[in-house]
Amino acid sequence: MSKMIMGAQGEWEIVIGMEVHAQVLSVSKLFSGAATAFGAEPNAQVSFVDAGMPGMLPVINKFCVEQAVRTGLGLKAQVNRSSVFDRKNYFYPDLPSGYQISQYKNPIVGEGEVYIDLAGGETVRVGIERLHLEQDAGKSLHDQHPDQSYVDLNRSGIALMEIVTKPDMRSSEEAAAFLRKLRAIVRYLGTCDGNMDEGSMRADVNVSVRKPGGPLGTRCEIKNVNSMRFIAQAVEFEARRQVDLIESGGTVRQETRLFDSKLGETRPMRSKEEAHDYRYFPDPDLLPLELEQAWIDTIAASLPELPDEKKARFMRDLGLSAYDAGVLVTERELADYFEDLARGIDAKSAVNWLNNEILGRLNRDGRTIADCPVTAHANNTILKMIADRTISGKIAKDVLDIVWSEGGDPADVVRARGLVQMTDTSAIEKAIDAVIAANPDKVEEVKAKPKLAGWFVGQVMKQTGGKANPQVVNALLKTRLELPEEG
Amino acid sequence: MSLPTNPTSFTLADAREAVRKKEISSRELTQAFVSAIEGARTLNAFVTETPEKALAMADASDARIAKGSMGPLEGLPLAIKDLFCTKGVRTTAGSNILSNFIPPYESTVSQNLWDAGAVMLGKTNMDEFAMGSSNETSYFKPVLNPWRARNSNRNLVPGGSSGGSAASVAANLCLGATGTDTGGSIRQPAAVTGTVGLKPTYGRCSRWGIVAFASSLDQAGPMTRTVRDAAILMKAMASVDPQDSTSVDVPVPDYEATLEQGVKGLRVGIPKEYRIDGAPPEIDAMWAKGAEWLKAQGAEIVDVSLPHTKYALPAYYIVAPAEASSNLARYDGVRFGHRAKGAHDITDLYEKSRAEGFGAEVRRRILIGTYVLSAGYYDAFYSRAQKLRTLIARDFTQAFEKCDVLLTPATPGPAFAIGEKTSDPVSMYLNDVFTVTVNLAGLPGISVPAGLTPEGLPLGLQIIGKAFDEATVLRVGRSVEQAAQFAAKPEAWWRAA
Incomplete structure (x- = not known):
């Protein structure tokens, strides 16, 4: 300019x-x-x-x-x-x-x-x-x-x-x-x-x-x-x-x-x-x-870390971009929240989660980070559950919505509501079998039009209550429907 | 001890003893003074008499005495200069602008006195905002000096600005009084009324609750009939005060305990610059006599020089008005005090309220002060005056390398007639020529009655000490007092027939 x-x-x-x-x-x-x-x-x-x-x-x-x-x-x-x-x-x-x-x-x-x-x-x-x-x-x-x-x-x-x-x-x-x-x-x-x-x-x-x-x-x-x-x-x-x-x-x-x-x-x-x-x-x-x-x-000895120093540290130690780091340090509360949220997590996915999920919801509710209904620690738990594949990214958003409106510990929510991601292939295969058996016409169609595989993924996810690991479902479906590798 | 028949002629020390021994109750003592004040209204020494409060305080004091819990000033009636804010009692500073002001708080100094058991008789008249040397600038009319020249009916001024306090002490209307001293306002009236006035070191007494004139110079102090009484009151008034950043935390000694130690071996400086042309010969004569008295008691007399003395009055009349112009800005008719009627906007309200509220001398000093602080004049006046102030303080520091105290006249002459100097401000300002230096340097000084002029009017000698050395100042004052044998009292011509 x-x-x-x-x-x-x-x-x-x-x-x-x-x-x-x-x-x-x-x-x-x-x-x-x-x-x-x-x-x-x-x-x-x-x-x-x-x-x-x-x-x-x-x-x-x-x-x-x-x-x-x-x-x-x-x-x-x-x-x-x-x-x-x-x-x-x-x-x-x-x-x-x-x-x-x-x-x-x-x-x-x-x-x-x-x-x-x-x-x-x-x-x-x-x-x-x-x-x-x-x-x-x-x-x-x-x-x-x-x-x-x-x-x-x-x-x-x-x-x-x-x-x-x-x-x-x-x-x-x-x-x-x-x-x-x-x-x-x-x-x-x-x-x-x-x-x-x-x-x-x-x-x-x-x-x-x-x-x-x-x-x-x-x-x-x-x-x-x-x-x-x-x-x-x-x-x-x-x-x-x-x-x-x-x-x-x-x-x-x-x-x-x-x-x-x-x-x-x-x-x-x-x-x-x-x-x-x-x-x-x-x-x-x-x-x-x-x-x-x-x-x-x-x-002087009691001064907190100031925005410039914090930004430099976020870039140096966490590998954040200048832009991401700059946005995070504008408010001390936001930077602190981020640091708690990102502890032990890949920093970039923590930034994305904060920007897309937390700030989006705060904005929707007219709240600030200081009165965010979900603690940074709870978010950290959610992100860790994604990282260790306990839950899928999609379920994670549902979990966030639940604790956002109802409170509670995300790990408890996942456990109590049985949201743990299904990685057991035999259970997923059972669901695939059921979907294939119930839709012979679609099976014919997908062979001509491999893009319809997405419909099967959706049906399987529905069958498993969203808990199936989507990557596993994809891989198994491809084998069962005999689809080409790049579909 | 043989007591005088009328308790109003007691010294503070006599009265203290009589009360302690229960020879007289605080109520009896207080009643005697209340009556004396009523009988002396001609002097116009009080702006506000508080007899009911005085008697109530006396009764409370008698109750404490009966229980055996006695403060150092238990039951002793005092007068308070109307510059000290007194909770629930009108405090005017001698001005129309505060003529309706009732403070919701008590000054630290007066509170110290009440905490020591003292009784308040009322608020004494004074020059408006303590600006004056004759008590003639008071909105509440001049105070008359109880003293008159021999074979004369001419009314004289009691000095100022603590003229009401000085007159009430001299006329036995109280056992002692508070004063304040910015350029001589305790010592000068004390000198011309035959009383003792002590201005302590700047910072010795709290200024909290005292209506400010010039903040860097104002100090409260006692006005009494004897040096011992001054020592007693000084001890009670002094305190370090967390509410006054300029009060100083130096222990307050027992001034009475060292009062009679004499001057043997002390070096007394005689500053040559205090010998001024045109002063009446009796001033110099009395000064010389004072030096002889101290020498006879074993002091060593030393000639010293305070070379910047001649700049003191000009420097004072820049610094004090400058501070006053700012300190008095709060009297604007908005929150308290006099408010002019019929103002059509805020500027008009200020101008009318202040024009009606302030007298000529106060207006003059506000104008001077505003001028010397104005853009373009600050360096020529205020800055230079502050530099002079430093030089004057250094003069004293250097003199005190050669001596322990200084002896000077307190005033350039005795009490003058009402109206004699009102038309010439400069001749009025010259009354403070021996006292302002002490304020500019922040030092303690006492005026002690030392003799009478041939016309029968009192004169005082001033003893100036090192910072926070009020003990030595009082001790030397006591030696002068003893040698002077000053026993004269004014005829009670004012008493209602």
Whole structure:
């Protein structure tokens, strides 16, 4: 896919950088003990600190710091042993203290990198500029009363990680791939649930255009693009807008724009909304955050295997294709499920089973791998029964359907329902004899038209309740019906 | 021990002993102060009197005494500066914007006092948000200094910002009071009311629940009639607090135990930069006398230099307003406090509420603070002020290589008249010239009454110590107190006829 967009005066390159706000997975807020659960009654999870009451002081939540460090390590980034919390000052009703505690000049995490895989098999490196910790604001509700606004402070003070990339992306596809990859990484790490619907992950996208190889153009920041689909739409629209503007003799103004998902377009925010002088200065209520290397090392040692490493291992140790491995590692739960499912089984047949049988049924039922009704272990049992020819592939699917809807252990189901594959030739021969005896006309027909052998196979399978080994049935039928080898 | 007839003239230590010996009940003691406060409303020392609460607390205290379980301050009535949030009791910070604010929580420092058995008499008047040196910026009108010049009826300021606390201690309206000190707000009013005021090391007392002015400078401390009383209150107020990240976990010693150890062998530094042009001659004279007193008691007097002293006031008037402009942003009329009527949108609500809620001095400092933090000015002002702060702190560190404590005047002059300096903010700010350095360096400092001017107005000497060495500061303060033999009391002209 070409990364250039075509204007009237030739090709233009899109340059994209992102600022992602990822909510730290933590039961309590960044500077108070109040709860963070989603969906609580308005203002039910607000401490005096979160409400900006007089004389209240923030106290750093060590777990949130640990989560930021863990994320930094997962982004292969520099963790800064000393960082500073600053106040970002502005007035808004959902910002109770009149300032947001953030990190400005000295963030907790410095430069890192993320690799993204594109559809064509290309891998792109996206540089991470920094990650810093900050508080979320509350929420203003303008639709609850005809002439008043309400404020819900449940979100006020919740810990966010702002992750800033370098302007390393060149297409909406790359931008969406980056966000997917970042989401996968933080979910692997357990530092953010990545739930974009609940606002746990929100992205601001910086877009500019330039002539290929030329100097960077003026960028516009598109605020709060909160789904993968919207990112692609927003980037495409904004790049096209800038190209048209420049080509018609205009200049791009550096500004903040909002993406309107209904119209699929970006529009400038009112200048009043962006004319802030935030007057950053170090928060005197908080000491500089000093981390011990030993503590960082302990966190590093506890990191899980991340998507890139897992993918490489799946390819190297299990012989999976880059595509199969790449799909499997997008979700940690899926990769874990796969590994349990594939234990002791040929990896390719495990992948096929997962893709065709499990994901197909999940999709049908509107479920995810996390709430799959059949465990990976049960699937592993089924696959092992196919491998050792206890059951046929067809019976295996029936067994899966049974345990999918009724539960139970697949081995028990096979035993209790007598589904064990028939490999005893004398029993199969008996069934063949019966079918031949009952259908003399068909026997004549098949001699003229060997393709009709399939009908006999079906009848024999029916006679044996599907338990006959199909290969054995085929072979025996061919002998009995005196069919040519290649039929 | 012979007790004075009126228990309101007890020292805190006297009262403690009388209560312990059951010579007086907490209720009797408390009732005496409640009556004294009622009789001294002319001074306007209290924003909120809490007599019912005081008597209820006294009764609870008497019940504990009867059971033999006594805290270190059992049954002793105190006044609390109206900057400390008190659960269920209006806390105004001297401002209209908080004139209706009733906190649902208790500050750590005041809770420490109640846990020690103390009784709350009420909330004392103060400069609005602790911004002022004369108590004239209070929304609740100025406090009058109990002291007047000899043969004069002119009302004087009690200093500020802890003016109500200072006046109530000086006028025997409480056994002691809490104050807060950001640039001198304990020591300066103590000096001009003939009382003792101790600002401990930054981090010694928790700031949790104290309405913030300038977070990196604010510290709570005791205001009392004697140095011993300050030692007693200091011990009870101090604590490390997990709710205040800037409080420091250094053990709080028994300050009383070392109070009488004298100054023999101690090196007392005299910083030459504290000799300022235009100061009244009695300031220098008293300073010299203080050095002589300590020398006579065995201390060694050393000349030291604090070369960056002249930058302290400018640095302070950048750092403190900068922090204040941010700290006071929460007073927006949205969640608590004064909300203007008739606002047509949110910006209008902010502007009207804050314009009506804040007085002129607070508005001035918010403007200064906003300006010095603004894009393009930050480096020229705030950054440089912080660098100066580092240099000022280093001055002290270097001086303390040559001495154990510093002796300086507490103020450049005695109490001045109401209205005398209100039109000239800079002359008002100069009142803190000897005290702000200590806040900028985070050190402990005490003001001890040392004598009277020829007009009969009290003056104080300041002793500055090393970080967390309040024990030595109090000990030297006690030596000054003993030598000064300061026994003067103001005439009780305010008492209702």
